[in-house]
Amino acid sequence: MRTEHLTKSPSQTKELAKELAKKLLKSKPKNQALVLALEGELGGGKTTFLQGFAKSLGIKQRILSPTFVILKKFQVPGNRFQYFYHLDCYRIEKPKEILDLNFKEIISDPQNIVAIEWADKIKKILPKETMFLKFEFIDKNKRKILIVER
Template sequence: MPVKTSVYTLEQLQTAARDFIRALTPLSNQATVVGLYGDLGSGKTTFTQAIGRALGITDPMQSPTFVLIKQYPLPVSKRYTLNAIRYLIHVDAYRLKNSDELRNLCFGELLADPRNLIFVEWADRVVDILPENHRKLNFRFIDEKTREISFS
């Protein structure tokens, strides 16, 4: 798959998130899953928050490090951007050793529902329960003011 790599400041991130959503084709038979890979502090949570804003979510989106899964309904007025998508689901697997805990939280049901757009931080820790063909975004710290994102 072709890889697009760009460096973003915080200010540029919102445009990047909007472009990502515009270019995204949701799956019709299961959830659309985006795996976020990269070290602590590389910008995974911040990018997911920018995605939330691009989708019109006004609730504050905190990092789901302790609750593991957070679910945000899309405002009706914004649904046209992603047709069937109704929920943005933000998962953080940072604390997990493996995917059992997510399995116990009925993650399988979320994966089966095509109304869900699921962003998973630390996707490498639970990659065994993610769809094999999920979108992968790699984050890298460049310097205090910028981060690199590779979209494949």
């Protein structure tokens, strides 16, 4: 299923993320992690989206793009998911680099939600059921967000 959204402000982008998070929290459990692959240019709204998404999961910490550390892990309170992993593949040159961070173990655990910025860099190692979110910069505040669910 493909849905296209136009947000006109960072707060609308966060609100869209909250709606998606609520929907996914109600979804039927799978035998692997819930994986979100975010693609788009620098300044496209990926991190802003994940700030709203994480807040809806009950995560209190500030969400910043983990460009230099590549991976951050957050505890998810009070639902079937235990951890939210936020990855940023901007500096990744080869998918193997992400495998060295226990990526296969992380995405195989159904208690994890995994959000990957710059996911196009590791597309060939993502699970089949990955949800893709494509962010397009329209102007200073507007973003077109295409959500592709499998």
